[in-house]
Amino acid sequence: MSVPKQAPGWAVLTLLCLGQLMVVLDVSIVNVALPAIRADLGFTEVGLQWVVNSYALTYCGFLLLGGRAADLFGRRRVFVAGLALFTLASLAGAVAQDPTVLVVARSVQGLGGAILSPATLTLVTTIFTGAARPRAMAAWTAVAGGGAALGSVLGGVLTGLIDWRWILWVNVPIGVLAIVAAYMVLPESRAEGERPRLDVLGSLLVTVGLIALAYGIVNTTGEGWGAIGTLVPLIGGAVLLAWFLFHEERVAREPLMPLRFFRTRSVTVANLTMFWLGCAVIAHFYFLSLYMQNVLHYGPLAAGLGFLPGAAVMTIGAYSGPALMKRFGLRPLAIFGPVLVVAGLVWLSFIPVQGSFVTHLLVPMMLVTFGTGVAMMPINFAAMTGIAPQEAGLASGMINTTRQVGGAVGLAVLATIAATRTGASAQTMVDGYGLAFLIGGGFAVLAVLTSLAMPKTAGLPAAPPPQPAESTDASPSPA
Incomplete structure (x- = not known):
């Protein structure tokens, strides 16, 4: 056409x-x-x-x-x-x-x-x-x-x-x-010239491996750690993920995740920090929604609007990144952001049955979201340090994937932990959600500890690579 x-x-x-x-x-x-x-x-x-x-x-x-x-x-x-x-x-x-x-x-x-x-x-x-x-x-x-x-x-x-x-x-x-x-x-x-090969096997290995691992974690609630229904997916998931790493390092001609990137300290630290931050933050939205509706009896509309302040301060934190990095440097922000997340999640772990939105939700939620927004840019920049310009896009995709993997694994772990305490009464729900927030704070502590290893020399990412020659049917005029 x-x-x-x-x-x-x-x-x-x-x-x-x-x-x-x-x-x-x-x-x-x-x-x-x-x-x-x-x-x-x-x-x-x-x-x-x-x-x-x-x-x-x-x-x-x-x-x-x-x-x-x-x-x-x-x-x-x-x-x-x-x-x-x-x-x-x-x-x-x-x-x-x-x-x-x-x-x-x-x-x-x-x-x-x-x-x-x-x-x-x-x-x-x-x-x-x-x-x-x-x-x-x-x-x-x-x-x-x-x-x-x-x-x-x-x-x-x-x-x-x-x-x-x-x-x-x-x-x-x-x-x-x-x-x-x-x-x-x-x-x-x-793209003209030599085109990339599709590492379909790599994608299948990492996806099925993660799903199996998450399923095994979740299954511990009903069957325990020693049950066949738990051990088979856990071991199978671990084997598939190990196979994925071997495939990426030794077999794949154009791997999805070049492991050589992780020989650069700033890339390794940035991805680990992002993983722990994803474990902590993405799951907290899940439990906030359940707490507002199941315990505080907010309707869906009120609960949705309750997330607006957090969304606003996350945006403010993200847009403040360039100015704050210019003033304080990359490493301090990569540490300070997760510290705020720890404070917010630990605060949320004390949620009561009769909670106040401002005292028990608004302030800690804003700490979590602002800290996340502040941390995102320096962590992303560190993930690009030392990467060749022609591979900047692949490194950027890796850090985004790491965040999503962290969120998925964190949610599986925290939902399973919360289920061990959550029951039909409001008090047992609060006990389960509070424990999930506290363990999430532990994940954020790991993000802080990992970010301490960020090299002081970590800085701006490599310049974007020159755009490849294009074969186009037409070229719309840019605005």
């Missing part, structure tokens, strides 16, 4: 940002809807976390593969394919009548998101040139950063005013319109 040669830059950018927004929203949009989903479909307390983790695990497992597919098969083609898969999975989840169907649908959604998300960024960087590129990148980054926080708010609005199924239904008409718009305004392009 031909593409208009003068497609407006604003139309192209709006479409690409919309695609990215759909992906990041669905990481968190289910949080506020979890109690309603549990009541409707009959999830167990510990099984409920799979509504979140099934999406996160397939998303992070295939994210790097999706980025390479865009260069290999054509960026518009991959954008449309990811969007179509994401939309169809949303439809399947919206009509699900039992837990298994919803979890499978969310897994396929995560796969669609892993295909779609890197295609949006690649299209932004290849379509927009000159002075238009920084503006386009700023818009995409704002959507990517704020979308996850906005998800909890939107999830509360849709669940409170209509029904929980609309958190998935809403993707269907938007996805269909976006697919049509893609053929109208996006040019087709792919």
Whole structure:
């Protein structure tokens, strides 16, 4: 299909940002809807976390593969394919009548998101040139950063005013319109010259390994650590992840995760810090939503709006990053941010049955989210230190994947721990959620300790590599 040669830059950018927004929203949009989903479909307390983790695990497992597919098969083609898969999975989840169907649908959604998300960024960087590129990148980054926080708010609005199924239904008409718009305004392009090979086996190994490991952890609640149903997935997951590391180091010609990167101290420390921070922070939104609705009896709308202050201060923290780094340096911020997260999570561990929003939720939540926002930029910069310019994109994808893996593993561990204390009464719920916040604070302490090893010389990432020659059907004019 031909593409208009003068497609407006604003139309192209709006479409690409919309695609990215759909992906990041669905990481968190289910949080506020979890109690309603549990009541409707009959999830167990510990099984409920799979509504979140099934999406996160397939998303992070295939994210790097999706980025390479865009260069290999054509960026518009991959954008449309990811969007179509994401939309169809949303439809399947919206009509699900039992837990298994919803979890499978969310897994396929995560796969669609892993295909779609890197295609949006690649299209932004290849379509927009000159002075238009920084503006386009700023818009995409704002959507990517704020979308996850906005998800909890939107999830509360849709669940409170209509029904929980609309958190998935809403993707269907938007996805269909976006697919049509893609053929109208996006040019087709792919990288010229030698194209990357797809490490499909690597993606399968890490994804199935993580899912098996998370399943084994969760299964300890019902069967204990010594049961066959626990040991088989735990051992199997560990074997698959070990195989993945061997495959990446010795077998894969173009590995998803080049282990040589970790010979650089700043890269290793940054990824470890991000992993522990992901374990601590992503799960805390899950438990905040359950506490507000199950214990404080907030409606979904009120719970969703309760996340707004945290979203605002996270954005402030993130945007303060460049100025704070210029004044204090990278290493102090990489330490200070996780310290604030520790303080906020330990504070949250003391939540009472009769809690006050301002005293028991607002202040500690803002500590957690502001600390996370402050820490993100220096950790990302450290992850790029010492990386060759032509590999900057791969290193950036690795740190994003590390954050998602940390969030998935942290949620599996904390949901399992909380389930050992959580019961039907408000007091047992508070006991379980409080313990989860406290252990989450322990993960944040590990992030602090890891960040102390950050080299003082860690600095700005390598300059972006020159853009490869492109084969395009048309070139929309940038805004």
